[in-house]
Amino acid sequence: MSTVRSIKRDCVIAGGGPAGMVLGYLLARAGLQVTVLEKHADFLRDFRGDTIHPSTITLLRELGLVERFLDLPLTRISTMDAVFDGERFTIADFGTLPAPDNFLVFAPQWDFLNFLAAEASALPGFELRMSTRADEVLYDGGRVAGVRATDPDGGLDVRAPLTVAADGRGSVLRNDAGLYPTGSGVPIDVLWFHLPKPRDPRPPTLGYVSGKGMVLTLDRGSYYQSGMIIRKDSFETIKAEGLAAFRARIAAAAPHLAVPAESIVGWDQIKLLSVKINRLKVWHRPGFIAIGDAAHAMSPMFGVGVNYAIQDAVALANAVAPGLARGEVRDDTLAAVQKRREVPVRKMQRIQRLGHRAIARRPGRRAFVPRPAKWVLRTFAPRIRRAAARFIGIGFRPEHPQIF
Incomplete structure (x- = not known):
């Protein structure tokens, strides 16, 4: 029987999409030890969201990354x-x-993700593990304490005070944590x-x-x-x-x-x-939160899905980085992130539903x-x-x- 390896980090993120990569970059830039798990060997998947809105360009500018991004x-x-x-x-x-x-x-999303990966990898606390599938959450008492994953070498436990599901609308970790989205007809x-x-x-x-x-x-x-x-x-x-x-x-x-x-x-x-529009009623558990499509699947209408996922990542990083530096994340902090982000999500999803109905008629x-x-x-x-x-x-x- 193979031995399950184990590592400890400040945060483990399932999913190397825009939300996961931006969150990993921000937390590593704050001096934290972060691991991002991406189940695929590369980012080359066709027909993913590739619309980068002015709000995200402003974010890249604030981080000093915009000129290199615009060279893509x-x-x-x-x-x-x-x-x-x-x-x-x-x-x-x-x-x-x-x-x-x-x-x-x-911008083709694979180029954007490769760009983020290169920038994040220059930070000492950042780790991206490709070909690594997040299988289930780990618990310590009543708190989520990390992720059990599988990579080419076998089983891997990544333990951390904060586990983030950024693994898309079919999120394995979200479901394993007992969180299920409620959809609206599209x-x-x-x-x-x-x-x-x-x-x-x-x-x-x-x-x-x-x-x-x-x-x-x-x-x-x-x-x-x-x-x-x-x-x-x-x-x-x-x-x-x-x-x-x-x-x-x-x-x-x-x-x-x-x-x-x-x-x-x-x-x-x-x-x-x-096309799906759905949203979790509750995005978090003790030691765990879902963001991006794992928390709220957006319609492709207006191409805002990537940008709303990135905004989730920024809000979460702002909220949890100080606590994670002390090795903790408070439940009320995660609740506050959901409260802040679900307001714009609800508004945009409402407009998308209206647009769908008009198109269908x-x-x-x-x-x-x-x-x-x-x-x-x-x-x-x-x-x-x-x-x-x-x-x-x-x-x-x-x-x-x-x-x-």
Whole structure:
């Protein structure tokens, strides 16, 4: 029988996504000993959230990381446009936000995570263990006291005063700690795929929306990371109609993508994202807390999931670093983190649910956006662009590092 190895740290984090990596970096920067467990051997997973909002760019600037981050292969946009029934509207103008962080970035998430890993690894207290799966929580009396994990060498116990579940919407640790999210009905799913750019690319456009469908186009430089909004659980029906019909759906919503759509020759090129919105009623146990998607799965609407997860990490680091330096974390401190972060999460999820319902009602109608709504968009465009830029780009409660 193999022996289970054991190490002691100030904090152990399950999940090397944006929330886990930012939290690990911040705590290590505060002088703490932190281990991040990532079950995969690398960060190369396709169609993960890659929208970095101005609030996160500001955070990187406050930490002295922004210039190196902006050297990565990424795409900056200053406005967010959408085409409704053939008519282009600028929905958000990030240029109206305070400079210098008045733009939004599309960066492949694997590049962002590799960047964070490199920066964190320069700190003496940071440890990232790849190919290491968090299996269950460890207890000491009634408190969570760490994680039992499996790596290529076998069993590993990582004991710490604070255990953090940042392992996504299917969190193993959250469930093992007896915390289960409550979901709300979502009437849509998203199909993700790559499209080459056409010879005459349009200006950067978030999506093309009409009664014939809704297609998203995120600019990745030489190609689009594209998406199609579909009714919930309708993917099998779409597959039964055939690839030609699927390509025709793309062309119906965005005619200039008809030729690029011919590059889709197999269903393996198309990935289903089952859209969920859920939230834990309680995020924490003694010695344990869930953050990011493990605490609240966000819809891809507005692309805010990565940024809200990072804001959770910042708020948690601000709250627990002083206590962890003394080897403790108070239950009321974790409760306060939940209380602080669930306010903006609730607000954003409420707006996302409203948006889903509006999208689900419109397909098949002659005009996706009614004339009165278009009149409002045109008449109050400057105000709408400013308000949307702040709502999308900064959010309801941006967090700032306080102790580093």
